[in-house]
Structures are given as structure tokens and as C-alpha cells.
Amino acid sequence: MADDWRRFLSNEGDGTMRIKAHGRMKVDARLVTDELHLQKHADDRGPEQLINAASLPGIVGEAWGMADWHFGYGLPIGGVIATDTEHGDLGGAISPGGVGFDINCGVRMLALDATEKDIPNLKKLAGRLAGRIPAGASGKGGLDITMSDLDNLIQGGAPAAIELGYGYDEDLKHLESGGRLNTENAEISLRAKERGLRALGTLGSGNHFLELQTVGKTVDVATAEKWGLYEGQIVAMIHSGSRGLGHQVCSDHVRSLERRYKQQGNIWVDEEWGYELADRQLASAPFHSPQGQAYFDAMNAAANFAFANRSALAHRLREVLRLEMGTDGEASTLYDVAHNIAKVELHHIDGKECTCCVHRKGATRAFSGDSPEMNHYNHLSGQPVLIPGDMGTGSWVMAGPKNGQNIAFGSSCHGAGRAMSRSKAKQTIDGKALKLELENRGIRIHASTPNVLAEEAPDAYKDVDDVIDLTAKAGLARPVVRLNPLAVIKG
Numbered sequence: 001m002a003d004d005w006r007r008f009l010s011n012e013g014d015g016t017m018r019i020k021a022h023g024r025m026k027v028d029a030r031l032v033t034d035e036l037h038l039q040k041h042a043d044d045r046g047p048e049q050l051i052n053a054a055s056l057p058g059i060v061g062e063a064w065g066m067a068d069w070h071f072g073y074g075l076p077i078g079g080v081i082a083t084d085t086e087h088g089d090l091g092g093a094i095s096p097g098g099v100g101f102d103i104n105c106g107v108r109m110l111a112l113d114a115t116e117k118d119i120p121n122l123k124k125l126a127g128r129l130a131g132r133i134p135a136g137a138s139g140k141g142g143l144d145i146t147m148s149d150l151d152n153l154i155q156g157g158a159p160a161a162i163e164l165g166y167g168y169d170e171d172l173k174h175l176e177s178g179g180r181l182n183t184e185n186a187e188i189s190l191r192a193k194e195r196g197l198r199a200l201g202t203l204g205s206g207n208h209f210l211e212l213q214t215v216g217k218t219v220d221v222a223t224a225e226k227w228g229l230y231e232g233q234i235v236a237m238i239h240s241g242s243r244g245l246g247h248q249v250c251s252d253h254v255r256s257l258e259r260r261y262k263q264q265g266n267i268w269v270d271e272e273w274g275y276e277l278a279d280r281q282l283a284s285a286p287f288h289s290p291q292g293q294a295y296f297d298a299m300n301a302a303a304n305f306a307f308a309n310r311s312a313l314a315h316r317l318r319e320v321l322r323l324e325m326g327t328d329g330e331a332s333t334l335y336d337v338a339h340n341i342a343k344v345e346l347h348h349i350d351g352k353e354c355t356c357c358v359h360r361k362g363a364t365r366a367f368s369g370d371s372p373e374m375n376h377y378n379h380l381s382g383q384p385v386l387i388p389g390d391m392g393t394g395s396w397v398m399a400g401p402k403n404g405q406n407i408a409f410g411s412s413c414h415g416a417g418r419a420m421s422r423s424k425a426k427q428t429i430d431g432k433a434l435k436l437e438l439e440n441r442g443i444r445i446h447a448s449t450p451n452v453l454a455e456e457a458p459d460a461y462k463d464v465d466d467v468i469d470l471t472a473k474a475g476l477a478r479p480v481v482r483l484n485p486l487a488v489i490k491g
Contacts (some may be wrong), residue, residue, distance in 0.1 A: 015473030016030050016032050029065070032069075043070065047069075051063075053098065056083060064409075066080065067470040067471050077418070078414070084354055085356065094284060096253045103306065109237050114233070115214070128320050143201040176337050203489065205491035211237045211486075213484055214232055215229050250299075261275075268280045307338075337383075341360055356409065382400035385399060385412050397480045399478055401475070419460060425455045443488065445488050
């Protein structure tokens, strides 16, 4: 089925291309791309995964690939799908593979009332950040918490972190969902808890980072002013998630669900639910089944830990700023967004209201200003959408529509998106030479190994400006300001 998907491809002329439903697909698939972008990033595996996802039980609307789409586990990174929670007897599918292993990997952005000239010594500040904010896969250097503290964090999220002294009450109104998702039981495995116990306040590895940036080109002056952003201002982006705790939660439920599916020809079948899947990596449960609810509850618990982790990282950042600058620059949270999550939301599908389980995997929410979830800070502007680029080029802040949810379930891209696999990047890019090049351009770089730099090199990613242009053309979000890298702490 997937081999001939290009025969069903058409250009919508609005920054998107449609793959018409064929074979086992229940809905169309839609890529935020144009012919040039598609040709440049011609790995067929991502669109094929999107086609597979379009056959999930209870899927509604369209299966979306954001402009940063690339191959992932089950669903491509940049994938957005929604299922009807009231489909059939037990509801449409919820799929751990459609959320990802790093549950609630996301970005928090803080804005300082300071410019680069207010930093006494950038090299010393970057070095202190690298020393005080643990990065890498080991998890060493996490904050000292008890198992009781951890239990409170996985149920209470960012508010619970603030009770432990990691963050301010003022932060909460600027966090997606207030930094806490509802969990009934927060039942996660002991192994997941053990992995989380030493990870609070750590960045992790791979594409996780803390980056000091300056506000550069402003596209939407009115929105930038409303959010308190001005040219030359120092801001900070923190990109991290639920660490080993979330990875373990996903692994536990993926294994449990995948065992239920048996191969019959070229499909995978769960006979109890009557589910037929094109890819076992999309192993799913009906939303209202015991298995579906167990995953949803555990996913929310892991998401709460991620919100708490970013609160702890922001706390550590503020501490270092005070040590090196004599002030934290009144570092205030602009916003905090999740981009590996499944959330129950109301959307209008084919003129009818639908209670949807929206899976965003490597995609961020981009809600409109008139959405009930937007507080008065973003009521007229739309939700801030935080989009990291790469450490040598830049990042963007976009905004959701001012009025009316966008056609992709209120979703947008979450970054530049990989253009090269990690293994290929390591083979072709010299990490040490890259570090020297970036520092010659005034960008301070701290990374755990040269391999990390090679894997995360600018050449390993799509052009973030192209991704932003396509996202804006598709009407998913509008650009507000471009951010320039100043100091980067990589995992």
C-alpha cells in the first residue's frame, strides 16, 4: 500500500500536500510541505508511517505531518493524529507509539529584562551553566528528592515542584495546562520511579539543551510587545522532558500492548478488540478500555514529572544567573509547551463537535487566542509556540491564530526537524571543528562529547526558516520573533 503513496499525492497550494486515502486508510494524510521541500527531504519512511496511522481505529479528520516531519517509532516525529474517544463501544485508539518515548518532552522559554551587555563575562556564565545544569545520558547531578517527593511530583506536576522550592507561583499561568495533567492513580512501575528519582533538574542527552539567545528579527511587533519581547533582549530556552521515567513508562506500555498483536499476513491483529494495524509499532488500545486508561493515566503522570523537571531546570538557571550577573534578570516564564503528548480536547470535525484524543508527537499545541484554555495574557495574541532551530542558526517564537483553531487540531511544528540521521551525522561531521567554528562566530558551546555536537550540527537539521515559512503559509501559526544563539549547553 505505502509503496505507491506518491500516486495519491496532490498539492493543496496552501503550504500542504494531501495524500488521498487509499488502501486501509480511513482518512487522508496531510503534509505541511511543498514540492521543493518534499524533494529535498525525500525519505519516504515518514509519509509511509503517516499512512499507516491513518488506518487507526476511530481516527478522525486528517493524519498530519508537520513541516519538521521525519521518521520515528510508529508515527513520524512531527505527526499529529486524533481519534474519537466515543468511537464504538470503548472509544478510538490511543497509541503509546503515537506519543513517543520521551513523554512531554517540551520547551520552556524565559525572558530576561537584560541584554548581552549586561552579562559581565559570557564565557564564565556559559561555563557555570554547564557545571550547574547536568546534561548527558547518565542522569548524574539530579536534585536530591525522596520517593515521597517523586510521588507528589508525578501527581502534582509543576505546582508540586514549586512547593519543593523549584519555581514561582507566577510561572504557572504561563505553562500549558498549568503545568499539571490530571492523573487518577499515577500507577507507574518501580523501575520508572527509580529512573526518575535521580533525574529531576537534568537536561538529558540527544537534542535536549539549554540555550541563551537574543531576540533578533521581529515579524509581529504588536505581539512581541504584548509578550514583553524587544530587540537584543536575552531569553533562555530549556528543552527537556520526563527523562528515564517517561521512557520507562512508554516502554512498559509499548511492550504490554505489542504482545497482544499477532501478525496475519501484512497486518497486526488484536482479536479481543477487533483492531487491525498496519504497523505493530502503532500498538494501540481503545481509549476507554482498562489498558487504554492505564496508559493515559501513566502518561499524564510522566508528563507531570516533565513539567516539574523543566521547573527545576528553570530554578537552576535562575540561580546561576544570580551568581554570575548579580540578578536573575527578572527571568520570567513566557511559556512552556509539551510536544510528546496525547490530550483529550474538543474539536469540530466535519461540522460536528468531537471529543478527540489528540496525539502530538514532535508537534506542539498552537491554540488560538479565543480558545477557552487561553488565559488573559494570550487571549488576543494566541498561544506562544516555541520552536527551537539548531545551535548554529536560530530559533523562533510563533503564535497560534488570534481567532479560530487551526485545521491541524490546533497544532504546529515543534522544531526544525532532522534532515540527517544521527549515525550519518557522526560519520560526516567533525564535532570538534564545528565547536571551533561556532565559537569563532561568538556562540559559546558546551557539550558532553564531540559526537553530540556532530549529531546535533546545523547541517543535520532542516532549515528552520523554511519550516517556519511553511507553517505560516499553512495557517497553523504566525511568526513573531527570531532568536539568535548566544550560549548552548547540550546533552
